[in-house]
Amino acid sequence: xxxxxxxxxxxxxxxxRNALTAFLEAKGWAVWHWFQDLWLIxxxxxxxxxxxxxxxxxxxxxxxxxHFLILSAEGLIIHSxxxxxxxxxxxxxxxxxx
Numbered sequence: 001x002x003x004x005x006x007x008x009x010x011x012x013x014x015x016x017r018n019a020l021t022a023f024l025e026a027k028g029w030a031v032w033h034w035f036q037d038l039w040l041i042x043x044x045x046x047x048x049x050x051x052x053x054x055x056x057x058x059x060x061x062x063x064x065x066x067h068f069l070i071l072s073a074e075g076l077i078i079h080s081x082x083x084x085x086x087x088x089x090x091x092x093x094x095x096x097x098x
Contacts, residue, residue, distance in 0.1 A: 001046050001074060002095065005039040008067040012037060016064020023060045030094050034087040040073070042094035 005024075007017065017036065024031045024041055032040040050070045057065065073095075083091070 001044040001048060001072065003041045003044050003048075003050070004071040004073050005041065006069050006071075007037040007065055009037045011066045012068075013064055016061050019061045019064050020057065020068075023057065030090070032087060032090045032094065034084050040091075040095055 005020070020039065021031060021033050024039060029044055030042040050072070054070060057068065
């Protein structure tokens with residue numbers, strides 16, 4: 001399963017963003033984090049409970065993420081944008097499924 005997590009750059013310190021990246025990667029999930037406050041995640045188990053994940057993140061990074069949102073990204077995945085060229089390999093491998 002794939003998820004999208006976003007935070008609020010106005011109130012999220014860099015240390016919180018770095019801690020979130022480390023937390024997600026430690027779960028063994030593929031993580032795309034080329035924009036400061038956006039994470040695309042692949043390899044999440046289908047049975048994941050996003051409320052439980054939210055609470056895990058809050059416990060792991062208590063002071064670093066005042067605001068964040070977790071979204072599922074299933075079904076037909078369509079994407080378009082202007083992203084750094086090196087980030088495209090990950091997107092094509094993990095986010096280009098139809």
